[in-house]
Amino acid sequence: DAGITQSPRYKITETGRQVTLMCHQTWSHSYMFWYRQDLGHGLRLIYYSAAADITDKGEVPDGYVVSRSKTENFPLTLESATRSQTSVYFCASRPLGGGAGEQYFGPGTRLTVT
Amino acid sequence: RKEVEQDPGPFNVPEGATVAFNCTYSNSASQSFFWYRQDCRKEPKLLMSVYSSGNEDGRFTAQLNRASQYISLLIRDSKLSDSATYLCVVTPTAAAGNKLTFGGGTRVLVKP
Numbered sequence: 001d002a003g004i005t006q007s008p009r010y011k012i013t014e015t016g017r018q019v020t021l022m023c024h025q026t027w028s029h030s031y032m033f034w035y036r037q038d039l040g041h042g043l044r045l046i047y048y049s050a051a052a053d054i055t056d057k058g059e060v061p062d063g064y065v066v067s068r069s070k071t072e073n074f075p076l077t078l079e080s081a082t083r084s085q086t087s088v089y090f091c092a093s094r095p096l097g098g099g100a101g102e103q104y105f106g107p108g109t110r111l112t113v114t
Numbered sequence: 115r116k117e118v119e120q121d122p123g124p125f126n127v128p129e130g131a132t133v134a135f136n137c138t139y140s141n142s143a144s145q146s147f148f149w150y151r152q153d154c155r156k157e158p159k160l161l162m163s164v165y166s167s168g169n170e171d172g173r174f175t176a177q178l179n180r181a182s183q184y185i186s187l188l189i190r191d192s193k194l195s196d197s198a199t200y201l202c203v204v205t206p207t208a209a210a211g212n213k214l215t216f217g218g219g220t221r222v223l224v225k226p
Contacts, residue, residue, distance in 0.1 A: 031212055042118075042201070043158065043216040050212070058213060090157055100205045100212055101148035105157035 003027065006091050006106040014114055019078045021109045023091030030096040032074040033103065034058075034066065036087040043090065049074055081113045115140055118204050118217040125222045127192045134188040135220045137202030146205040147178055147185045151198045152219065158201055161187075192224045 004025040013019050023032065034046040035058075045058030047066040055066050063085060065077045074093075078085055088110050092103040120137045127133040139147075147164035162169065164176040164185050175188040189196055202217035 033212070035216075040218070042218040045213055048212055094212070099163065100146050101163060101203055101214060102160060103214065105159065107157050 004091060004093055004104055004106040006089075006109050008109060009107065010110050012112045012114060013081050015082060016080050019081050019111065021076045021078075021089055021091075021111070023074045023076070023106060025072055025074075025091075025093045025104075025106075027093065027095065027104075028071055029093035029104070030071070031094045031103075032068065033092040033094075034064070034074070034076045035090045035092065036060065036085075037090060037108075038087050046076065046089075078111075081111075083113050085111065086113045087111060116218075117141060117206065117215045118202055120200075120202050120217040120220045122218060123221040123223075125220065127189075127196075127222060127224045129192060129194060129224055129226050131192050132188065132190050133192055133222060134186060135200070135222075136184045136186045137217050137220075138184045139202075139204045139215075140183070141204075141206050142180075142183060143207045144183075144204045145207060147176075148203040148214075149174075149176055149185075149187050150201040150203055150216075152201055153198050158216075161200070189222070192222075194224050194226065197222060197224045 007022045033048040035043045049055045049068045091106040094103045149161040150158040151161045152158040168177045173190045177186045199219040201219045
């Protein structure tokens with residue numbers, strides 16, 4: 001039971017490059033989320049998706065793009081990476097009938113932008 | 115003012131002792147409340163929901179005080195394995211739906 005996986009787990013990239021972080025879940029959960037976690041800010045929602053082809057902005061969406069063509073995948077793209085996007089990125093999912101707080105998180109991607 | 119605030123700690127707790135800490139939220143219309151646990155360099159995991167009447171799960175007790183706008187978590191008989199960061203999570207309003215707001219976390223260190 002793989003659950004929710006993220007790749008890569010670690011990534012170093014240069015300012016200005018495009019980076020895509022992958023998220024895959026095997027539960028067929030309707031909702032998927034992307035968060036970033038930084039010291040002093042806690043976890044902040046970047047984007048979320050209620051179903052395939054339905055996405056919406058969270059608290060800090062600028063500089064990020066998401067898509068969801070299949071229920072199980074929810075990639076996050078940094079179109080032109082900046083140093084301020086150095087962070088730990090967590091993907092999460094939750095089932096349609098689950099409580100709002102019942103989110104299941106992936107192991108995270110540690111991204112460093114140099 | 116942050117929407118959800120927590121004392122970052124660390125709370126240094128002797129093994130077997132009781133520890134309690136709070137989380138305050140600024141939006142009085144907040145709907146749902148949760149505690150998550152996050153181990154060092156790991157993903158957050160749901161610990162428990164917080165109900166208006168309070169709830170208990172083994173050694174963990176969560177309380178909600180809507181009048182003063184805070185939730186609390188109490189850990190009894192602390193174990194070494196309870197060492198973690200505890201995240202307070204709030205659903206701001208019914209309209210916010212899936213948008214959870216996380217506090218910065220309270221770090222708990224249980225020592226022998």
